[in-house]
Amino acid sequence: MAFAPILRGLVWGALGFLLGGGGAVLVRLLLGLPAFQPEPLITIGYFPGLLGWLLGVGAWDVWAREWFGLPVRREAVYDWRRYFRFTTDHKVIGVQYLVTFVVLFLLAGFFAMLMRIELMAPGPTIMSAGLYNHIMSMHGIIMIAVAVAAIIGGLGNFAVPLLIGAEDMAFPRINALSYWLIPPVAVLLVSTFFAGGFDSGWTAYPPLSEVNAPGQVLFNLAVITFGFSSILGALNFLATILRLRAPGMTWRRLPIFVWSIFAASFISLTATQFLAAGLLMILLDREAGMTFFNAARGGAPLLYQHIFWFYSHPAVYIMILPAFGLALEILPHFSRKPLYAYPWLVAGFFGIVFLSFIVWAHHLFTSGMPDYLHGPFMATTELISIPTGLVFLSALGTIWMGRLRLKTPMLFALGFLFNFLIGGVTGIFNADVPTDLHLQDTYFVVGHFHFTIMGGMIFALFAGIYYWFPKITGRMYNETLGKLHFWWMFLTFNTTFIPMFWLGLFGMNRRIFDYPPALGSVNRFISISAFLLGSSFVVFVSNMVLSWARGPQAAANPWQARTLEWQVPSPPPVHNFPAPPQVVGHPYDYGFTNSVHALVGVSGGSGEQGVDTDG
Amino acid sequence: MGRHYLKAAILWILLTAIGEFLALRIPLFPTAAAEEARIIDSSFILLMILGIPVFTFVLAVLIYTLSTFRSREEAPEDGPPVHGRPAVALLWITITAGLAIYVIFNPGLKGLAELRANQRADLVVRVEGSRWFWKVTYPEYGITAREIVLPVHRRVRFEVTSVDVVHSFWVPAFRVKIDAVPGIVTRVFVTPTQTGTFQEDYHFRLQCAELCGLGHSMMTAPVTVLEQGEFDAWVGKAKP
Numbered sequence: 001m002a003f004a005p006i007l008r009g010l011v012w013g014a015l016g017f018l019l020g021g022g023g024a025v026l027v028r029l030l031l032g033l034p035a036f037q038p039e040p041l042i043t044i045g046y047f048p049g050l051l052g053w054l055l056g057v058g059a060w061d062v063w064a065r066e067w068f069g070l071p072v073r074r075e076a077v078y079d080w081r082r083y084f085r086f087t088t089d090h091k092v093i094g095v096q097y098l099v100t101f102v103v104l105f106l107l108a109g110f111f112a113m114l115m116r117i118e119l120m121a122p123g124p125t126i127m128s129a130g131l132y133n134h135i136m137s138m139h140g141i142i143m144i145a146v147a148v149a150a151i152i153g154g155l156g157n158f159a160v161p162l163l164i165g166a167e168d169m170a171f172p173r174i175n176a177l178s179y180w181l182i183p184p185v186a187v188l189l190v191s192t193f194f195a196g197g198f199d200s201g202w203t204a205y206p207p208l209s210e211v212n213a214p215g216q217v218l219f220n221l222a223v224i225t226f227g228f229s230s231i232l233g234a235l236n237f238l239a240t241i242l243r244l245r246a247p248g249m250t251w252r253r254l255p256i257f258v259w260s261i262f263a264a265s266f267i268s269l270t271a272t273q274f275l276a277a278g279l280l281m282i283l284l285d286r287e288a289g290m291t292f293f294n295a296a297r298g299g300a301p302l303l304y305q306h307i308f309w310f311y312s313h314p315a316v317y318i319m320i321l322p323a324f325g326l327a328l329e330i331l332p333h334f335s336r337k338p339l340y341a342y343p344w345l346v347a348g349f350f351g352i353v354f355l356s357f358i359v360w361a362h363h364l365f366t367s368g369m370p371d372y373l374h375g376p377f378m379a380t381t382e383l384i385s386i387p388t389g390l391v392f393l394s395a396l397g398t399i400w401m402g403r404l405r406l407k408t409p410m411l412f413a414l415g416f417l418f419n420f421l422i423g424g425v426t427g428i429f430n431a432d433v434p435t436d437l438h439l440q441d442t443y444f445v446v447g448h449f450h451f452t453i454m455g456g457m458i459f460a461l462f463a464g465i466y467y468w469f470p471k472i473t474g475r476m477y478n479e480t481l482g483k484l485h486f487w488w489m490f491l492t493f494n495t496t497f498i499p500m501f502w503l504g505l506f507g508m509n510r511r512i513f514d515y516p517p518a519l520g521s522v523n524r525f526i527s528i529s530a531f532l533l534g535s536s537f538v539v540f541v542s543n544m545v546l547s548w549a550r551g552p553q554a555a556a557n558p559w560q561a562r563t564l565e566w567q568v569p570s571p572p573p574v575h576n577f578p579a580p581p582q583v584v585g586h587p588y589d590y591g592f593t594n595s596v597h598a599l600v601g602v603s604g605g606s607g608e609q610g611v612d613t614d615g
Numbered sequence: 616m617g618r619h620y621l622k623a624a625i626l627w628i629l630l631t632a633i634g635e636f637l638a639l640r641i642p643l644f645p646t647a648a649a650e651e652a653r654i655i656d657s658s659f660i661l662l663m664i665l666g667i668p669v670f671t672f673v674l675a676v677l678i679y680t681l682s683t684f685r686s687r688e689e690a691p692e693d694g695p696p697v698h699g700r701p702a703v704a705l706l707w708i709t710i711t712a713g714l715a716i717y718v719i720f721n722p723g724l725k726g727l728a729e730l731r732a733n734q735r736a737d738l739v740v741r742v743e744g745s746r747w748f749w750k751v752t753y754p755e756y757g758i759t760a761r762e763i764v765l766p767v768h769r770r771v772r773f774e775v776t777s778v779d780v781v782h783s784f785w786v787p788a789f790r791v792k793i794d795a796v797p798g799i800v801t802r803v804f805v806t807p808t809q810t811g812t813f814q815e816d817y818h819f820r821l822q823c824a825e826l827c828g829l830g831h832s833m834m835t836a837p838v839t840v841l842e843q844g845e846f847d848a849w850v851g852k853a854k855p
Contacts, residue, residue: 130829201826207797208780208828295798301781302796336686337694344704366783366792366824368801371731378723382715389711393704396676401619402694403686414677421673425666428718434658434726437651438790441783441824506645507787507817509824512832516817560691591696 002081009057009180016052021045039217040287046221050184057180058086063173078574086180088172089574093179094158095472098465100182101150105458106537108142111135113534116527122517132513134197134215141202141219142189145226147319147457151326152268153179153233155464156261158472160237162565162572163255165246165581165598170239174232181229188222201511203312206293206304210285217286220279227276230318234268237261246564246598248583253597255563255587256339256346260325263349267314267321267356275311278304305367309360317356319453320420321349323460324391327413330463331398332588333561334410339588340397344390351387355380365433366440374433381431388424392417407559408482412463415490419455423448426501441511444504450497462489462540469547470554474571477551481543485536492533499526563587567600577601619683627668627675634667645818648788648840650806654729655790658722665718736772736804738765742821744775744782744795747830749821758853763821763838766846770806783825786838788818794825813837 001007024044025035055064061073077085082092083099114135118125127135157175161168169175192198196213204223209216241262245254254262281292281304291297293304332339339345361369361377395417404410426448429435439445462485469477499522508515508523515523557566564581565572582599589595643663644656686692740763743750751760763786765771775784777795784803785792788811793803813819814837823834841849 129832133826133829133831199826199828203826205781205826208826211780212828295796299798301798335684335694336692338696338698340697341699341704344699344701344708367794368796368799374727375724378727379719382719382723385715386708386712389707390704392673393707394699396673396680397697397699397703399680399684400676401697402680402684403692404680404684405686405691406681414681417673418677421670425670428666429659429662432658432662432718432723432726434655434722434730435662437730437792438655438659438787440792441785505643507820507822509785509822511826514832516820518817589696591693 002084005057005085009053009055012056013049013053013184017045017049019045019052020048039214042214042217043221043283043287050181050225053184054177054180059173059177059180062086062088062176086176088168088176090157090161090169090172090175091472091572093175094154094156096179097149097157097182098154098472100179100186101146101154102465104142104186105146105150106541108139108146109534109537111139111142113531115139116530118513119515119523120527121524122515122520124514129513130197130199133199133511134192136511137198137201137219138189138192141223143453144202144315145185147453148226148230148268148315149182149233150461151322151457151464152237152261152264152318153182155257155326155461155468156237156322159464159468159565160240160258160261161244162471162568162576163258163563164241164244164249165564165577165583166240166244167575167577169236170244171236174236178229178232178236181225181232185222185226185229188218188225192218203308204279204282205308206282206285206301207295209282210293217283220283224276224279227272230268230272234265234272237265238269241265246577246581246583248598250583252343253583253586255329256342257322257325257329259346259349260321260323260328263353264318264321266353267318271311271314271318271357273311274307275315278307278311281307302364302367302369305364306361306369309363310357313360313363314356316449316452317352319457321352323416323420323457324349326460326464326467327416328391328394328398329563330409330413330467331395332590333559333563334405334407334413335399335402336405336590337398337402337588338586338590338592339394340400341390341394342586342588345394348387348390348394351390352384355384355387359384362431362436365436378431378433382428385424385428392421405559407466408477408479408486409463409467409559411483411486411490412459412466415486416456416459416463419451419459419493422498423451423453423456426451439504441509442504443500443508443510446510447497447500447504450500455493455497459490462486465544467559468565469544470558471565471570471572473548473551474554474569475547475551476554476558477547478543481539485539485543488536488539489533492529492536496526496529496533499529562590562597564598564600567598619679623675623679626679627672630671630675631668634671635664638663638667646788646809646811646816647790648807648809648811648819649790650808651730651804652788652790653808654726658726661722662718665714669714730804733770733804735770737769738771739774740765740771741774742776742784742795744777744779744784744823744827744834746779746827747823747834749823749834749836751836753850756850756854758850758855760853762836764846764849764853765805765807765838765840766843767807767810767840769843770804773803773805775801775803780827781825782823782827782834785822785824786818786820787822788816788838792824807840810840810842812839 021041024041028035065072118132192215195215198215198219199212200209284290291299293299293301359381362381508519554570556569578601585595585597587597647656741752751763775793775795777797782795789805791803793801811819819838821836
């Protein structure tokens with residue numbers, strides 16, 4: 001049965017939950033406390049429940065059995081059912097991630113539509129303030145998860161081993177484990193609707209997050225689980241890129257997307273723990289009566305904000321570095337020119353990684369932290385524009401004098417440049433302490449981060465989806481629908497978010513259910529734009545579904561690109577390459593005569609004579 | 616080849632001129648009713664003036680590239696094999712670093728110094744946030760109110776705190792914001808320069824700017840700036 005592993009995971013998960021929850025009840029009885037308190041019961045029951053789910057869904061069969069001397073059980077499933085299993089093939093895991101996060105993106109986008117309906121006119125429109133706060137918080141955290149994991153987990157998993165000429169990731173079972181940690185995250189977040197919701201945004205600042213409804217506990221558990229998945233994924237990418245590059249794939253020949261995943265993984269591996277620690281401290285405050293953030297009993301609410309942003313600012317570079325990599329991966333192939341200033345760009349990535357760790361307190365300029373910290377954090381923040389500037393140097397140098405092929409992936413990559421430029425320039429206003437005193441926590445900030453994350457990361461994600469669609473599915477998407485999707489989304493995205501800068505300046509703060517009546521007409525305009533933006537995804541989804549089902553067969557290399565993944569059939573065979581490819585040149589050397597990136601299928605002598613095309 | 620650079624440069628200059636013209640002509644700010652608002656608005660304008668050429672540079676290259684360097688469908692070919700010279704990257708880094716460092720000093724540190732130059736206050740007003748209303752007290756006069764009333768041209772020190780969750784003190788007409796954090800007292804200075812009331816202009820309002828739960832968006836209080844004589848009269852009436 002197709003869904004047997006998932007059903008077994010659910011049953012084992014429920015058993016684990018009952019075991020843990022039962023234990024909690026027992027301990028409470030022994031301590032003489034009221035036995036049935038939902039919050040501690042859920043918190044304690046969750047972890048054995050999670051373990052039960054993971055073992056049941058497949059970790060027991062393909063992994064844990066060998067710890068007890070039993071033979072592992074692997075089914076050879078190669079049809080659609082493999083997507084519902086604890087499969088270890090990186091290409092399957094990539095698709096699992098990608099589809100999951102596109103669905104979550106659409107769900108969180110739907111929440112955004114509900115918010116825009118509510119904000120169409122001042123005063124209550126369709127929902128209560130409490131429900132609005134919950135929907136807004138859900139929109140925030142789900143989109144953050146999408147931004148962190150859609151490119152890395154989805155396209156990174158699919159493409160990185162192919163791009164470096166590897167057979168799979170370094171730790172295929174850990175890879176499957178990182179993916180199967182994601183469904184519990186989604187289930188927990190959706191369950192908050194049955195637990196009173198949570199109204200503290202994705203930032204969960206205490207004391208608010210310690211006094212609100214039990215939904216907050218589910219949120220904390222979800223984000224801690226998600227963080228665990230990120231850390232495991234990052235570990236896997238670092239090991240893969242360090243150890244599994246094909247012969248000749250030197251660091252100077254590494255495709256730029258791989259570099260960006262490497263840089264982002266470094267942040268993921270080393271910063272994510274801080275968020276988990278902060279959320280755990282909130283759980284301990286709530287369930288065990290500890291007082292990390294309780295001012296009345298000696299705690300410090302500001303402490304949380306530092307811990308939170310110590311992860312969450314580097315996290316925006318976990319989101320945007322792979323987006324840089326993806327856009328810059330696509331630009332050379334569709335400009336038919338080498339990637340401009342490649343070594344400088346790589347240095348820029350690592351400049352961003354370094355600086356990302358020392359700018360977190362720019363989120364705290366109005367928090368009441370000591371004044372003398374403002375100057376230093378403003379300075380480090382402004383300095384990030386230097387390595388980020390190298391991304392623009394490289395992008396503009398690549399397209400300048402190129403032979404541009406304006407296919408859908410290229411349009412999205414160029415759209416990324418434009419949007420991220422607005423996101424970057426408006427970021428300066430937030431980094432500057434004097435202007436930030438006014439702009440902090442207003443719609444100016446909402447506009448800014450939607451330009452960087454949606455205009456940047458999400459546009460790059462779509463660029464990548466269209467770019468690798470033929471490789472992933474073996475079929476070609478519809479180019480007309482793709483271009484329609486781009487222009488529709490690009491124009492309505494800009495008309496939705498540009499007016500938000502004005503709103504912020506004119507006194508509309510963020511995360512509000514109601515606003516001064518004078519701001520009604522601009523909000524109505526934004527809402528209508530937002531509905532049009534939302535409807536553009538109908539074009540996207542129908543293109544994807546129809547093309548995957550009935551699109552024309554895709555060639556192995558429809559873009560005449562030089563990188564390794566295009567030198568194998570679409571979709572690639574299970575073990576990717578007939579033999580380890582021999583890398584002999586740069587990946588982006590378009591225009592050089594007789595230049596070759598790699599020899600595929602030669603040393604093994606088994607496969608296609610995949611000598612590199614020169615365009 | 617040189618022609619392309621020249622044309623793109625002309626496009627850049629043109630776009631910059633249009634951008635600067637618009638930035639200086641379009642009203643960007645609501646009522647500025649305090650000395651702090653003047654400092655903050657002029658910081659904003661300086662950043663606009665500096666940011667527009669950066670924005671239009673990229674925009675000009677994008678527009679020019681898209682309109683000129685298209686691949687011909689009938690005869691696909693590759694572009695020139697250029698990796699980029701170190702000199703260009705170094706020049707680029709020098710310019711971006713120069714801009715970034717300049718912006719740190721002006722308007723950044725300069726604006727901060729102006730905002731913090733004067734630590735004396737003519738009047739102290741304590742503001743306490745609790746879900747979901749503001750309590751305003753004037754220790755000098757023994758007044759407790761649900762609104763902020765200030766005399767014009769007098770430097771005020773707000774001492775802000777919270778009794779429950781984190782709130783944030785924000786008056787859009789003054790441009791300043793400071794969180795109200797339980798357990799600590801935060802401070803912000805404001806020197807009103809213009810009279811006004813919430814009834815005439817919604818930017819004269821104290822708005823909670825940090826998510827604090829159900830009543831967050833409704834957590835406001837009116838702000839009034841009066842001439843000194845009118846303020847004294849208000850104090851006389853409001854005194855218990």
